[in-house]
């Protein structure tokens with residue numbers, strides 16, 4: 350009798366446990382199926398094996414049109430999905446990886462992907478992929494950029510005209526031996542050039558991103574360009590000493606204007622971010638087949654924690670120099686122009702000690 354009761358109690362207990370378990374499973378599957386964030390799993394062959402409703406709704410496909418198909422079919426950029434799958438196979442976890450997905454109606458969605466792989470006994474089972482739609486943000490950014498580009502275009506012409514009139518006046522002052530006017534005009538010229546360089550900085554990213562930028566490579570003597578830029582920097586500051594370190598004369602093949610734009614950006618930053626003055630050095634040294642060009646300062650420096658993001662567009666270090674104007678575009682441009690040259694910008698910097706920015710170019714001699 351007791352045995353039967355025990356058995357009944359046990360049965361009732363297991364039934365209750367079972368129901369609890371079923372409830373938890375239902376809750377969990379509801380959590381994933383009906384979560385407001387798009388989610389999917391992809392197997393080791395890159396085939397979508399599960400996707401939730403939010404993902405289907407976001408892209409406009411039915412289950413039958415989406416599950417069972419290669420994930421690559423829904424990506425706008427094949428090299429991107431190849432890279433994503435490669436990284437996942439190699440055990441990487443992706444954080445906010447940007448990608449573009451193809452919707453059923455032909456439109457494109459910009460997304461951030463967070464993903465890693467579920468493994469069993471080391472075997473790739475499936476990815477756990479979370480997708481966040483950032484199309485609105487990207488479009489807003491695009492509108493902002495278009496506006497900045499348009500304004501910059503409008504500013505460029507009058508500034509160039511002002512600059513040419515100032516040059517005429519400088520020549521006239523020279524002829525008339527009018528030194529005081531000459532000095533003032535030279536300062537006006539420097540500030541106008543600064544504005545032209547700024548406008549140029551705003552125009553270049555849009556052109557780079559639109560794939561519209563073409564390097565106009567030519568052979569030129571690096572020393573002359575460095576010397577010219579240093580002379581120009583001297584006009585921008587009376588607080589700093591601008592020093593030149595030049596090795597033997599070196600010729601390079603690169604886009605002279607754009608390398609000049611890089612040097613001006615680095616020098617203006619060196620001035621801006623060393624408010625107490627000090628020495629700023631621009632120079633180059635030969636390294637085997639290459640030449641290393643550098644700009645260093647004794648300014649506020651940059652803490653290591655910021656080095657990684659420094660070359661992103663609109664990134665500015667939140668330092669104590671809030672009054673220093675800028676848009677966080679200069680270093681982004683520097684790195685993009687160097688990327689087009691097959692080179693890259695490097696940095697050695699320590700907070701409160703100073704910074705050295707440097708890059709390599711192929712030499713001709």
Ligand code: ADP
Nearest residue numbers: 618619622650665666675676677678679680704
């Ligand atoms: P901007 O100067 O317009 O802010 P940049 O892209 O040229 O934009 O620079 C990004 C950020 O990097 C700056 O806001 C500044 O915080 C930091 N930075 C750049 N150059 C220097 C430098 N020489 N010394 C210290 N900080 C620098």
